[in-house]
Amino acid sequence: MKTADIFRFNGFRIIALTLTSIVSAAGFFWPFFSSSNKSSLIFWIATPLALLLLLALIGQAKLDAKSLALLGVLSALIAALRPLGAGAAGIEPMWFLLILGAYVFGPSFGFLLGVQSMLLSAFLTGGFGPWLPYQIFAAGWLGLLAGLTPKIKRIEIPLLVIVGLIASEIFGVLMDLQFWPWAIGPKTQLSYLPGAAIGENLNRFFSYHVASSMAWNVPRAIFTALLIALVGPGVLSALKRASRKANFVSEIKFI
Amino acid sequence: MIKFQNVSLIYPTSQKTILDGLNFEIGEGEFVLLIGETGIGKSSVLRLINGLVPHHTGGILAGNVEVGGLSTRDVRPGELAELIGIVGQNPVNGFVTDIVEDELAFSMESLNLSNEVMRKRIEEVLDLLSLASIRDRKIATLSGGEQQRVAIAAAMVLHPKILVLDEPTSALDPVAAEEVLAILQRLVHDLGITVIIAEHRLERVIGYVDTVIEISADGNTRIGKPDEILKESEIAPPLVKLARALKLPKVSLSVRDLRKDTENIRNTGNEVAQRHEVLGRELIKLDSVSVHYGDKIALQKLDLSIRGGEIVALMGRNGAGKSSLIKSLLDVVEYKGTIKKHITKIGYIPQDANDLLYHQSVKNECDQTDKDHSLTVGTTYKLLNKLVPNIKQDIHPRDLSEGQRLALVLAIVLAPNPELLILDEPTRGLDYSAKELLIKELIARSEKGAAVLIATHDVELVAELASRIVILADGDLVADGPTMDVLLASPAFAPQVTKVMSPRKWLTVSDVLKAIE
Numbered sequence: 001m002k003t004a005d006i007f008r009f010n011g012f013r014i015i016a017l018t019l020t021s022i023v024s025a026a027g028f029f030w031p032f033f034s035s036s037n038k039s040s041l042i043f044w045i046a047t048p049l050a051l052l053l054l055l056a057l058i059g060q061a062k063l064d065a066k067s068l069a070l071l072g073v074l075s076a077l078i079a080a081l082r083p084l085g086a087g088a089a090g091i092e093p094m095w096f097l098l099i100l101g102a103y104v105f106g107p108s109f110g111f112l113l114g115v116q117s118m119l120l121s122a123f124l125t126g127g128f129g130p131w132l133p134y135q136i137f138a139a140g141w142l143g144l145l146a147g148l149t150p151k152i153k154r155i156e157i158p159l160l161v162i163v164g165l166i167a168s169e170i171f172g173v174l175m176d177l178q179f180w181p182w183a184i185g186p187k188t189q190l191s192y193l194p195g196a197a198i199g200e201n202l203n204r205f206f207s208y209h210v211a212s213s214m215a216w217n218v219p220r221a222i223f224t225a226l227l228i229a230l231v232g233p234g235v236l237s238a239l240k241r242a243s244r245k246a247n248f249v250s251e252i253k254f255i
Numbered sequence: 256m257i258k259f260q261n262v263s264l265i266y267p268t269s270q271k272t273i274l275d276g277l278n279f280e281i282g283e284g285e286f287v288l289l290i291g292e293t294g295i296g297k298s299s300v301l302r303l304i305n306g307l308v309p310h311h312t313g314g315i316l317a318g319n320v321e322v323g324g325l326s327t328r329d330v331r332p333g334e335l336a337e338l339i340g341i342v343g344q345n346p347v348n349g350f351v352t353d354i355v356e357d358e359l360a361f362s363m364e365s366l367n368l369s370n371e372v373m374r375k376r377i378e379e380v381l382d383l384l385s386l387a388s389i390r391d392r393k394i395a396t397l398s399g400g401e402q403q404r405v406a407i408a409a410a411m412v413l414h415p416k417i418l419v420l421d422e423p424t425s426a427l428d429p430v431a432a433e434e435v436l437a438i439l440q441r442l443v444h445d446l447g448i449t450v451i452i453a454e455h456r457l458e459r460v461i462g463y464v465d466t467v468i469e470i471s472a473d474g475n476t477r478i479g480k481p482d483e484i485l486k487e488s489e490i491a492p493p494l495v496k497l498a499r500a501l502k503l504p505k506v507s508l509s510v511r512d513l514r515k516d517t518e519n520i521r522n523t524g525n526e527v528a529q530r531h532e533v534l535g536r537e538l539i540k541l542d543s544v545s546v547h548y549g550d551k552i553a554l555q556k557l558d559l560s561i562r563g564g565e566i567v568a569l570m571g572r573n574g575a576g577k578s579s580l581i582k583s584l585l586d587v588v589e590y591k592g593t594i595k596k597h598i599t600k601i602g603y604i605p606q607d608a609n610d611l612l613y614h615q616s617v618k619n620e621c622d623q624t625d626k627d628h629s630l631t632v633g634t635t636y637k638l639l640n641k642l643v644p645n646i647k648q649d650i651h652p653r654d655l656s657e658g659q660r661l662a663l664v665l666a667i668v669l670a671p672n673p674e675l676l677i678l679d680e681p682t683r684g685l686d687y688s689a690k691e692l693l694i695k696e697l698i699a700r701s702e703k704g705a706a707v708l709i710a711t712h713d714v715e716l717v718a719e720l721a722s723r724i725v726i727l728a729d730g731d732l733v734a735d736g737p738t739m740d741v742l743l744a745s746p747a748f749a750p751q752v753t754k755v756m757s758p759r760k761w762l763t764v765s766d767v768l769k770a771i772e
Contacts, residue, residue, distance in 0.1 A: 003311060003312065004311075065333075066311070247267065250312065251313055251315075252314065253314075253315040254315075254316050254328050
């Protein structure tokens with residue numbers, strides 16, 4: 001017999017995660033494949049439904065008390081960190097903790113942590129709207145990505161700094177993508193052109209992304225990387241100690 | 256109700272057997288005290304009862320633990336949740352919500368009880384633990400005793416048959432501790448609940464409990480009535496030590512009984528000279544110092560002078576101004592009046608010693624101290640080794656026991672040889688041997704000319720340690736004088752030995768022994 005493990009997706013929940021992620025990904029990437037602006041309306045309904053389905057399935061998994069406690073504390077911390085930087089361009093102190101937490105506790109937990117903290121912080125910032133399910137999925141994916149970072153002890157912090165940079169950039173791309181079809185009206189050189197070739201729209205999108213990035217994504221990436229480099233070692237050792245103390249998958253023997 | 260049969264335990268990452276063939280049985284409606292040295296496995300026993308060990312921690316469990324007819328081999332801790340209520344060492348760590356009532360409802364909501372049941376049970380438990388007047392308060396604003404009562408209430412709403420508490424009174428002042436113990440006794444007597452506590456401060460709890468279980472280092476377990484067990488136990492409160500030192504035929508657990516047995520000694524004993532100290536130069540002088548927080552006066556026109564070689568105990572209720580006085584000495588709070596300091600080096604140990612520890616290992620902490628004060632490398636660790644030998648260098652400071660952690664903090668603060676050492680409630684959660692360590696080191700420092708200012712509720716500590724007592728009440732200085740005079744002036748606050756020997760002026764067991772030599 002062993003003590004409970006940290007939460008992991010397994011069996012049909014992996015399939016559910018994959019399928020709902022595909023639906024949600026389609027919700028981000030439709031502008032490149034659809035000929036009509038109206039497609040987005042489908043995804044405004046489909047993405048939240050996919051999210052609800054996934055959460056319901058996770059809820060059924062009966063999280064172990066220790067995973068639940070860790071998830072509760074960490075997502076509360078992350079959610080509380082989010083409004084701290086609101087207003088200032090790209091200064092979002094939440095990402096570094098999500099990345100470090102996901103790194104220590106693994107990809108499944110990382111996904112859950114991203115989802116949970118984004119949802120929770122929406123309550124704090126009042127950021128409810130059609131964009132919320134997109135933000136939630138994006139945060140979940142970033143948690144998953146950070147959780148997949150290879151654990152090489154010697155270059156842990158440099159590796160995580162790079163993950164921080166990449167993750168911030170991905171989040172920036174995804175959020176821009178989600179906003180881009182509506183952002184700047186139909187008439188400009190950077191606008192979404194319904195029905196145009198993928199290449200044309202990709203070109204327009206990345207021009208738009210680069211233009212808008214300067215304000216948000218670059219500062220966010222730098223700030224996140226900086227936080228990981230500065231407070232990463234301390235936070236990491238606290239998280240690892242918590243993980244050790246939680247005694248996941250320790251042998252239980254009765255003799 | 257609870258049955259331990261040949262229980263031995265090994266934790267996953269260790270080679271050491273924690274408990275070795277533990278055998279005992281506890282009946283329904285008993286109030287049981289678990290004693291034993293630090294690290295002997297008291298907390299493990301408590302957590303074995305509800306199956307947290309080994310189901311949550313892992314490990315190898317030999318023997319059988321049976322609770323209410325169920326073996327913890329077969330049931331998971333969650334299934335025992337309604338049978339056993341558990342209250343951890345520091346209740347603040349266990350609170351989930353902000354408001355008292357919400358906290359009480361939380362566990363019932365987790366079990367999905369109906370609203371009517373929840374309302375009824377909350378009212379019931381509010382009355383049972385006398386919490387009705389603070390039901391709407393924020394938990395963070397409550398006193399230590401109130402918080403402990405809320406934690407007990409939160410465990411009681413599920414109507415457990417067994418209540419398990421790990422050091423429920425260690426962090427409390429004497430009044431709050433009595434409050435909590437009286438409530439526990441009421442639960443046992445009125446509701447027939449079985450209560451099991453582990454506690455270091457025997458002098459407080461021994462009068463309340465029916466049964467004592469002593470776990471000794473050699474693996475022997477003894478279970479019996481308090482006076483039987485304490486007659487020979489390694490750990491003993493001052494009353495028992497006094498009875499043993501005087502070679503009385505029986506051990507009394509109340510002041511009244513012991514007074515009857517010692518009448519003769521009171522009549523014939525000699526006067527004992529007060530501890531003689533060499534007073535050094537004036538180190539610090541406060542001249543009409545006041546501290547205000549908004550409208551609230553925390554300290555009012557206080558005059559105080561501390562000389563080298565003195566050990567000054569700062570006493571008084573919570574909120575009497577002890578912390579404000581200390582903070583003004585440390586210049587971390589704004590004050591009116593003047594404080595003249597004739598020294599440069601002040602050492603300070605805050606109430607929660609953890610606040611001083613922020614490195615990842617004992618070694619790093621020690622090295623940092625050496626660096627901060629430009630000491631020879633290794634000085635701090637050497638001092639630590641002198642205080643408590645054999646602390647591993649690579650261990651995380653928060654994984655140390657309370658006593659070891661205090662030793663580490665002492666080493667860090669004492670390494671640069673401060674001329675004035677300030678301690679805020681240092682004995683919370685310490686066992687007798689850790690306390691002795693503290694007393695020995697502080698007295699040694701004062702003999703070398705340093706002064707010590709120690710804020711505490713622990714009269715037994717004061718009796719052993721302090722040369723002078725300052726009592727504050729509502730920001731005013733109400734008493735300032737030699738330990739003997741101040742302690743004798745207020746019988747309620749006197750240490751146990753003094754209560755027994757009043758009106759004679761003996762504070763400690765060794766005083767009494769000297770008197771009858």
